Amino acid sequence: MANESYVDYFSSTLDVLASVVPEHLLKPRVGIICGSGLSTLASNLREVVEVPYNSLEGFGESTVAGHKSALAFGLLGTGNGVPVVAMLGRFHTYEGHKVSTVVYPVRIMARLGVRNLIITNAAGALNHDIPVGTIVVVHDHLAIANMTGPLNALFGPLISPDHPRFLPLSDAYSPALRRLAFLAAHSLRLPESALTEGTYAWVSGPTYETPAEGRFLRAAGADVVGMSTVPEVLAAREEGVEVLVLSLVTNAVVIPDRYRSIKEEVRAELEGRRIEMPESEVASHEEVLAVGRQKAEVMKSLVARVIELIPSD
Numbered sequence: 001m002a003n004e005s006y007v008d009y010f011s012s013t014l015d016v017l018a019s020v021v022p023e024h025l026l027k028p029r030v031g032i033i034c035g036s037g038l039s040t041l042a043s044n045l046r047e048v049v050e051v052p053y054n055s056l057e058g059f060g061e062s063t064v065a066g067h068k069s070a071l072a073f074g075l076l077g078t079g080n081g082v083p084v085v086a087m088l089g090r091f092h093t094y095e096g097h098k099v100s101t102v103v104y105p106v107r108i109m110a111r112l113g114v115r116n117l118i119i120t121n122a123a124g125a126l127n128h129d130i131p132v133g134t135i136v137v138v139h140d141h142l143a144i145a146n147m148t149g150p151l152n153a154l155f156g157p158l159i160s161p162d163h164p165r166f167l168p169l170s171d172a173y174s175p176a177l178r179r180l181a182f183l184a185a186h187s188l189r190l191p192e193s194a195l196t197e198g199t200y201a202w203v204s205g206p207t208y209e210t211p212a213e214g215r216f217l218r219a220a221g222a223d224v225v226g227m228s229t230v231p232e233v234l235a236a237r238e239e240g241v242e243v244l245v246l247s248l249v250t251n252a253v254v255i256p257d258r259y260r261s262i263k264e265e266v267r268a269e270l271e272g273r274r275i276e277m278p279e280s281e282v283a284s285h286e287e288v289l290a291v292g293r294q295k296a297e298v299m300k301s302l303v304a305r306v307i308e309l310i311p312s313d
């Protein structure tokens with residue numbers, strides 16, 4: 001989808017939504033994007049209406065295990081509740097989606113009235129002081145793709161003359177929402193170690209990092225790495241939406257102190273010596289989904305509490 005045609009899609013998508021979503025749910029205050037294994041984040045919504053992506057022009061299909069292809073509208077919390085819209089699964093560029101498609105739902109959320117967006121993802125830890133299971137409140141990002149043009153979500157013609165051509169990103173991750181994340185964790189009595197802060201590196205995937213790539217990203221200052229989120233953040237910021245990103249650490253990226261040396265092994269074998277070599281560990285999406293399942297309840301409570309704490313305007 002070229003940016004020029006965005007505008008046509010917007011009205012068609014919004015018309016379909018208006019025809020299937022009841023009016024009191026159609027102006028969500030908060031948006032949620034569910035990361036890998038986290039599609040249950042929206043299971044506590046009341047009066048839920050799910051709209052399949054294939055009924056919405058401009059939307060793609062989520063093809064990755066642990067992602068559902070539907071938007072969920074509903075109310076969160078007690079009393080009248082907060083109207084919320086959740087993407088139960090996201091699009092990734094590695095699935096073959098154009099980056100403009102990846103961020104299209106964010107633009108739709110903005111047009112529905114969303115002013116605060118909570119983006120979640122599964123990520124690998126580059127900083128080994130951050131154990132698997134920790135939730136990282138992202139305060140910055142590193143997008144090597146920014147330097148390669150077309151993978152930048154804002155590459156291309158402007159959406160409208162009112163959109164900024166050059167978007168500053170020094171405040172991309174809302175300090176106010178990050179503060180609410182820590183307050184929410186405190187009020188849920190989560191242990192101090194449950195949440196930390198860090199920088200997210202975006203890679204295109206679908207390959208997990210080589211050890212050298214992991215070392216490079218860590219040396220460049222990233223704490224966690226993943227294959228999503230940054231395009232969504234850029235589009236949200238361009239649309240004037242405040243962003244909170246919660247990365248669930250599902251695995252540790254292998255950054256060996258020492259490589260297994262085949263040369264040393266062969267020499268030892270020829271000399272009849274036995275030597276110990278480090279075993280290599282292999283990342284897997286099954287592991288990512290398993291940790292997502294284990295931590296889904298905590299993530300869900302945290303997201304719900306943050307939403308309760310967001311002041312109504």
Ligand SMILES: O=P(O)(O)O[C@@H]1C[C@H](O)[C@@H](CO)O1
Nearest residue numbers: 035036121122227228285288
């Ligand atoms: O959609 P997210 O970023 O949560 O999913 C992560 C990145 C890849 O899509 C996948 C790798 O296991 O999980």
Ligand code: HPA
Nearest residue numbers: 122123124225226227288
């Ligand atoms: O180790 C990882 N690397 C990239 N993306 C990921 N998503 C979950 N874990 C990882």
